[in-house]
Amino acid sequence: xxxxxxxxxxxxxxxxxxxxxxxxxxxxxxxxxxxxxxxxxxxxxxxxxxxxxxxxxxxxxxxxxxxxxxxxxxxxxxxxxxxxxxxxxxxxxxxxxxxxxx
Amino acid sequence: xxxxxxxxxxxxxxxxxxxxxxxxxxxxxxxxxxxxxxxxxxxxxxxxxxxxxxxxxxxxxxxxxxxxxxxxxxxxxxxxxxxxxxxxxxxxxxxxxxxxxxxxxxxxxxxxxxxxxxxxxxxxxxxxxxxxxxxxxxxxxxxxxxxxxxxxxxxxxxxxxxxxxxxxxxxxxxxxxxxxxxxxxxxxxxxxxxxxxxxxxxxxxxxxxxxxxxxxxxxxxxxxxxxxxxxxxxxxxxxxxxxxxxxxxxxxxx
Numbered sequence: 001x002x003x004x005x006x007x008x009x010x011x012x013x014x015x016x017x018x019x020x021x022x023x024x025x026x027x028x029x030x031x032x033x034x035x036x037x038x039x040x041x042x043x044x045x046x047x048x049x050x051x052x053x054x055x056x057x058x059x060x061x062x063x064x065x066x067x068x069x070x071x072x073x074x075x076x077x078x079x080x081x082x083x084x085x086x087x088x089x090x091x092x093x094x095x096x097x098x099x100x101x102x
Numbered sequence: 103x104x105x106x107x108x109x110x111x112x113x114x115x116x117x118x119x120x121x122x123x124x125x126x127x128x129x130x131x132x133x134x135x136x137x138x139x140x141x142x143x144x145x146x147x148x149x150x151x152x153x154x155x156x157x158x159x160x161x162x163x164x165x166x167x168x169x170x171x172x173x174x175x176x177x178x179x180x181x182x183x184x185x186x187x188x189x190x191x192x193x194x195x196x197x198x199x200x201x202x203x204x205x206x207x208x209x210x211x212x213x214x215x216x217x218x219x220x221x222x223x224x225x226x227x228x229x230x231x232x233x234x235x236x237x238x239x240x241x242x243x244x245x246x247x248x249x250x251x252x253x254x255x256x257x258x259x260x261x262x263x264x265x266x267x268x269x270x271x272x273x274x275x276x277x278x279x280x281x282x283x284x285x286x287x288x289x290x291x292x293x294x295x296x297x298x299x300x301x302x303x304x305x306x307x308x309x310x311x312x313x314x315x316x317x318x319x320x321x322x323x324x325x326x327x328x329x330x331x332x333x334x335x336x337x338x339x340x341x342x343x344x345x346x347x348x349x350x351x352x353x354x355x356x
Binding site for chain 1: 166209210212234236255256260263298
């Protein structure tokens with residue numbers, strides 16, 4: 001998966017693209033740690049360009065969630081899930097675990 | 103020594119033997135198609151007796167595939183056995199399974215699960231969901247109902263997660279179609295996915311084409327066709343374990 005990051009104000013944005021790979025786990029942990037040490041308060045995963053999110057993709061979200069656990073003032077936000085990704089979010093009730101901007 | 107058929111999990115063998123008992127006692131028949139991506143599967147399904155009129159029915163899909171997913175599946179199977187006294191109450195059963203599983207998994211690991219209790223006297227299905235794809239109820243006259251999803255998240259993520267109880271009618275001459283998400287997340291040779299709507303359309307179309315055929319025969323034929331289509335067009339592109347289950351209710355013998 002490709003992770004393109006950018007900082008906009010207080011948002012640390014990560015644009016996701018392509019297919020998941022097991023090496024993505026370390027990448028997500030690294031990105032989340034970079035976010036924690038940044039001055040940003042929201043880590044945004046943007047799914048606009050993602051057509052499918054497999055189980056590993058969901059694991060990546062959970063990994064970021066866990067890495068942020070206990071970090072005060074730091075939020076995780078999932079944005080722009082479309083098509084099958086949106087469907088998967090709904091089926092998983094993922095908005096009960098992480099904030100989602102539909 | 104039990105010989106394990108190619109690409110079939112030991113859990114599946116156990117469940118198959120249990121289903122023979124259910125078929126005899128509750129007037130149901132089951133068809134299953136399961137394909138592990140890499141020898142061992144994180145998917146498992148099954149059923150068990152609860153009372154004279156009730157049996158439990160489930161399908162589980164552990165995230166990932168292969169040895170790790172299969173080992174986790176075996177652990178969950180053990181947990182299910184350990185709190186079977188709650189199995190009559192799907193929401194409570196799922197809540198406890200989630201709490202127990204949470205202590206065993208890492209933060210990024212989880213399982214989706216459907217668990218329901220079929221009551222053949224009340225013609226009902228009481229169930230709860232944990233992130234599984236929607237179960238489909240097929241009616242005698244070709245009706246296709248997608249069962250409502252509950253509020254539950256996949257198991258093993260949040261120890262405080264809530265699981266609500268849902269209820270649906272489930273009559274004689276009806277069927278339930280259960281499946282793992284690989285069914286709707288696998289592309290065919292043209293790069294197309296099956297989605298829920300396409301799946302329902304397939305069922306309706308098949309029912310219309312075979313409306314004069316006995317419902318049970320029609321369900322079984324439909325399942326056979328679906329497996330053929332999957333084998334031919336989707337399996338070469340499979341990236342996750344796939345399980346399809348069909349449970350058909352027959353009239354009870356007097």
